[in-house]
Amino acid sequence: EDQVTQSPEALRLQEGESSSLNCSYTVSGLRGLFWYRQDPGKGPEFLFTLYSAGEEKEKERLKATLTKKESFLHITAPKPEDSATYLCAVLNYGGSQGNLIFGKGTKLSVKP
């Protein structure tokens, strides 16, 4: 069964304290892996798509990487405005083209 597991469930950082969020996945054939940011009371906001192992993408203080079994979202020198829930999702070749499978998310809190 296709599965996405994110860890940790919650992460508290001091401003400027770099860290990483993990997303491990089990799918029959990975079509793409997606990172979203979700603020309270809002819909998920698209951040990155990764397609193949070894791929990396960056946006401001965030960098996403992908291996054959997991993805990491690295946060460098975070600021309080980076506080949000970060969701990982996968799209597989075996399933529907539209069926994103999400993890439960990592709730990140950055204190000033």
Place this chain on the structure above:
Amino acid sequence: GAGVSQTPSNKVTEKGKYVELRCDPISGHTALYWYRQSLGQGPEFLIYFQGTGAADDSGLPNDRFFAVRPEGSVSTLKIQRTERGDSAVYLCASSRSAGGTGEQYFGPGTRLTVT
């Protein structure tokens, strides 16, 4: 440009009632998706449309749930005989086409509460 919009933002209904939730996708996006998100969980896929047709409805939990997209733009998610377990945030997303880059853009959601 305008993003995905959903109405209403909040809906409170009594158990057993019928509800309709509306989604306006980004202009020009041919694919539209419905997800449901419970507290502390990631979004759970319900159904997706490519144009007017439902390309995959495998996520609909039972036959009380139905969705339409008659003109290939606006979509309505319909829930009959609502149950307390239907309470959740219903999210709509759209993309230029299904699959492909898979970049789905989400609306703010409709929070449904069944009392």
